Amino acid sequence: MGFQKKSGKGRLDKYYHLAKEQGYRARSAFKLIQLNKKYNFLGSARALIDLCAAPGGWLQVAQKYMPVQSLILGVDLVPIKPIPNVITFAEDILTDKCRNRLRQEMKTWKADVVLHDGAPNVGSNWSHDAYSQAELVLMSLKLATEFLRKGGTFVTKVFRSKDYNSLIWVFNQLFRKVEATKPPSSRNVSAEIFVVCQDFIAPKKIDPRFLDAKYVFEDLEINKTMTSTDIFAPELKKKKRHREGYEDGDYTLHKKIDAMDFVKSRDPAGILGSANEMEFVSDESKEVVKLPETTEDILLACRDLRVLGKKDFRTLMKWRAGLRERFQLEKAEEKPKIEEKEGDEGSDVEGELDALATEEMKKLRKERKRQNAKRQRNLVKMQLNMTTPTDIGLEQDADAMFTASSTVGDKRKIRDLHSGHVDDIDVEAALAGETLVSLGSRPAGSDSEMSEDEERAEDVDSDSERIAMLEDEIEGLYSEYVDRKREMDTKYDIKKKRAAEEEFRGFSDDDDEEGAEKSGSSDEESGSEASAKSEMSADEDEDIRSMMREAKEKKITKRSRGKKDIVNATPAQLSKNSAIWFDQPMFKGVGGVNLDDLSDEEVGSKRKRPVTETADDVGASDSDDFEVVSAEEFDSDPENVELEDEQREADYDLATPEAMTMVRELANRKSSKHDLIDKHFNRYTFNDSQNLPEWFLDDENRHNKPTLPVTKERIAGMQKKAEGVIQNEDMTEAEKARSIDRMIKRATKAKPKQKVQLVVAKNSNRGIQGRPKGITGKYKMVDRRMKKELRAQKSRERKSKKNGGRKK
Numbered sequence: 001m002g003f004q005k006k007s008g009k010g011r012l013d014k015y016y017h018l019a020k021e022q023g024y025r026a027r028s029a030f031k032l033i034q035l036n037k038k039y040n041f042l043g044s045a046r047a048l049i050d051l052c053a054a055p056g057g058w059l060q061v062a063q064k065y066m067p068v069q070s071l072i073l074g075v076d077l078v079p080i081k082p083i084p085n086v087i088t089f090a091e092d093i094l095t096d097k098c099r100n101r102l103r104q105e106m107k108t109w110k111a112d113v114v115l116h117d118g119a120p121n122v123g124s125n126w127s128h129d130a131y132s133q134a135e136l137v138l139m140s141l142k143l144a145t146e147f148l149r150k151g152g153t154f155v156t157k158v159f160r161s162k163d164y165n166s167l168i169w170v171f172n173q174l175f176r177k178v179e180a181t182k183p184p185s186s187r188n189v190s191a192e193i194f195v196v197c198q199d200f201i202a203p204k205k206i207d208p209r210f211l212d213a214k215y216v217f218e219d220l221e222i223n224k225t226m227t228s229t230d231i232f233a234p235e236l237k238k239k240k241r242h243r244e245g246y247e248d249g250d251y252t253l254h255k256k257i258d259a260m261d262f263v264k265s266r267d268p269a270g271i272l273g274s275a276n277e278m279e280f281v282s283d284e285s286k287e288v289v290k291l292p293e294t295t296e297d298i299l300l301a302c303r304d305l306r307v308l309g310k311k312d313f314r315t316l317m318k319w320r321a322g323l324r325e326r327f328q329l330e331k332a333e334e335k336p337k338i339e340e341k342e343g344d345e346g347s348d349v350e351g352e353l354d355a356l357a358t359e360e361m362k363k364l365r366k367e368r369k370r371q372n373a374k375r376q377r378n379l380v381k382m383q384l385n386m387t388t389p390t391d392i393g394l395e396q397d398a399d400a401m402f403t404a405s406s407t408v409g410d411k412r413k414i415r416d417l418h419s420g421h422v423d424d425i426d427v428e429a430a431l432a433g434e435t436l437v438s439l440g441s442r443p444a445g446s447d448s449e450m451s452e453d454e455e456r457a458e459d460v461d462s463d464s465e466r467i468a469m470l471e472d473e474i475e476g477l478y479s480e481y482v483d484r485k486r487e488m489d490t491k492y493d494i495k496k497k498r499a500a501e502e503e504f505r506g507f508s509d510d511d512d513e514e515g516a517e518k519s520g521s522s523d524e525e526s527g528s529e530a531s532a533k534s535e536m537s538a539d540e541d542e543d544i545r546s547m548m549r550e551a552k553e554k555k556i557t558k559r560s561r562g563k564k565d566i567v568n569a570t571p572a573q574l575s576k577n578s579a580i581w582f583d584q585p586m587f588k589g590v591g592g593v594n595l596d597d598l599s600d601e602e603v604g605s606k607r608k609r610p611v612t613e614t615a616d617d618v619g620a621s622d623s624d625d626f627e628v629v630s631a632e633e634f635d636s637d638p639e640n641v642e643l644e645d646e647q648r649e650a651d652y653d654l655a656t657p658e659a660m661t662m663v664r665e666l667a668n669r670k671s672s673k674h675d676l677i678d679k680h681f682n683r684y685t686f687n688d689s690q691n692l693p694e695w696f697l698d699d700e701n702r703h704n705k706p707t708l709p710v711t712k713e714r715i716a717g718m719q720k721k722a723e724g725v726i727q728n729e730d731m732t733e734a735e736k737a738r739s740i741d742r743m744i745k746r747a748t749k750a751k752p753k754q755k756v757q758l759v760v761a762k763n764s765n766r767g768i769q770g771r772p773k774g775i776t777g778k779y780k781m782v783d784r785r786m787k788k789e790l791r792a793q794k795s796r797e798r799k800s801k802k803n804g805g806r807k808k
């Protein structure tokens with residue numbers, strides 16, 4: 001979490017090195033390469049303008065991918081070192097001077113592509129930074145509308161902020177196709193998103209308010225003063241400020257949802273992520289609370305939805321699935337359309353609405369399948385070390401990556417090795433053929449409506465694939481929940497903001513990317529206005545801690561209460577009860593330290609679990625004698641996210657060909673368990689990789705290269721072959737995964753020892769120089785006598801065998 005340190009390993013990532021290797025001035029060059037790969041706008045472009053182009057990485061890419069003799073213009077506040085066949089100048093894109101200069105350079109030409117990768121310098125005022133970023137984007141759009149040809153492409157970087165939707169809305173009025181995307185080379189820690197606007201409409205007149213920050217971002221009623229000449233009048237009238245996350249001013253609300261809303265919702269993860277508490281107030285819910293499947297655990301989880309760990313989340317999802325089945329919600333949602341059509345006009349409309357909803361569902365399912373397939377492809381790539389987890393946004397998916405192509409046995413072994421634990425319930429459920437319906441994400445009985453993609457996915461019949469899909473789904477939903485929660489959690493934002501400010505104060509910036517990331521995050525923080533405006537007070541800080549404490553204590557109260565108590569208890573009552581528990585002598589001296597004597601931070605660090613422990617381990621270690629803070633709760637503490645990131649990185653160490661080899665070694669009994677443990681001890685073993693001095697990390701980056709159990713060449717060969725398989729459109733994802741699995745098996749299998757040929761020098765006096773003629777493979781020069789003696793010895797042995805070992 002937070003920003004990556006300059007010397008940290010994430011900072012000097014694969015793209016940094018690639019940029020160095022390939023002579024690009026900035027790693028951001030790969031963002032444009034990847035965007036162009038996806039949208040292909042450079043190959044046919046003859047004129048391009050790059051706004052905010054320094055140090056010139058994108059210009060280098062444009063020059064490389066555009067036809068020779070194209071017109072390429074680059075402008076930035078700072079001068080750009082010359083690039084052959086590229087015109088650059090230093091100007092502020094917000095000024096008329098810049099516009100005039102562009103006009104002068106472009107003459108009568110129109111640009112096919114306008115690029116904008118601008119990021120303002122980060123100051124201490126977050127809200128201002130956010131605003132000027134959006135302003136930069138709007139100004140670059142203004143320039144684009146002036147210089148772009150009809151049908152042209154505008155590519156811009158946008159930061160996730162409160163103004164994001166307004167910008168997208170404006171883009172949509174001017175371009176026929178607008179897509180937001182995050183190329184793999186854009187770091188996950190950065191809030192930047194790239195928006196590719198294709199097919200410029202080039203209207204004759206554009207209402208200036210479209211491109212005026214005052215109107216676009218300040219929510220002024222544009223439609224009231226619309227001129228009739230404006231061709232966009234109807235669209236502008238529709239403009240409605242729409243933000244993601246909380247409504248304005250809604251940051252501090254304690255949101256409650258009714259349990260049945262959760263059960264009935266088609267977006268269960270989203271609903272969990274956007275509320276604080278689930279209550280049982282509707283008549284249906286009151287019945288639900290009485291059901292045996294509504295356990296105390298579930299009720300406790302419902303009391304605070306902000307701190308759901310993966311285990312709680314899973315429990316809630318399964319509970320929801322059970323209730324949906326009980327209330328036959330799946331079937332109700334899948335009501336045949338014909339039935340509806342039989343009614344009067346009103347039900348006709350209803351039927352249509354239903355049909356639309358079903359259609360929407362289908363699309364959603366298809367999209368989810370597509371994402372799963374993509375993720376699976378990425379997993380395979382990652383297994384082969386082609387890409388890093390952060391490239392494909394898989395921080396949450398450390399476990400899932402094992403499942404793409406490995407067998408159940410392999411998977412179990414990896415997990416055992418990795419965490420000493422296997423999630424039996426899910427494996428068993430998956431083996432028993434339980435489908436994803438149980439997670440509530442796919443309605444039962446929808447087979448008849450399956451798209452081709454779905455059917456193909458459904459054909460995936462091997463156990464390992466089913467597990468992969470099942471876990472993918474949980475992971476996917478859980479990350480949706482976490483994302484949503486993060487968006488909503490103002491306090492989390494405040495915390496991040498403070499960390500970011502501290503980080504910023506901590507080091508200077510000499511890299512274009514760094515600045516972008518900082519400002520990106522600044523915008524992200526400013527996504528919550530409240531957080532941007534307020535200073536983090538000690539009280540708020542304390543609030544967060546007590547919130548986390550409450551969450552931790554929640555577990556302790558678990559056994560002491562009945563269902564009714566839990567539902568009716570106030571939060572204060574819950575924590576009061578837990579305070580009594582904390583007063584027990586057994587909590588006084590954890591690890592020889594009296595917790596009462598420590599500050600909160602110190603207490604926190606004493607309670608931190610070792611990173612080698614998994615969420616499920618902690619759950620498993622529940623005993624009646626004492627209660628520890630569960631890993632899930634630990635995970636949900638924003639302060640611990642950074643630590644968790646470290647852990648994830650350690651996790652990924654296993655998701656490589658080395659890990660696969662290790663598993664196979666074990667499976668083939670080539671190494672004993674102890675050998676393997678010995679061999680694979682790493683620096684994460686003792687969780688001491690934090691707060692290391694920078695020089696140490698630098699050194700480590702340079703020198704700490706693991707010795708691979710397979711050669712570099714072999715990995716390169718495998719990667720090449722695997723790429724071929726991945727790109728093969730005739731194969732299903734499952735076939736690809738199987739084929740790559742076979743490939744790994746083959747590559748890691750030990751080759752049979754080559755036979756050594758004995759060669760006799762014909763003329764031993766002369767001696768032989770180099771390899772004798774006609775001899776291939778391994779050979780050894782011997783003298784005639786030795787060869788004769790060997791032959792004689794063999795013949796004797798053969799004879800004695802024939803005679804049953806009797807001597808003549």
Ligand SMILES: C[S@@+](CC[C@H](N)C(=O)[O-])C[C@H]1O[C@@H](n2cnc3c(N)ncnc32)[C@H](O)[C@@H]1O
Binds near residue numbers: 053091093121
């Ligand atoms: C992330 S860098 C661009 C990197 C570039 N795409 C590359 O590949 O090398 C952002 C740039 O925006 C520039 N910038 C910020 N505000 C600007 C403005 N008002 N006018 C011109 N350039 C600006 C900064 O000087 C900085 O060089």
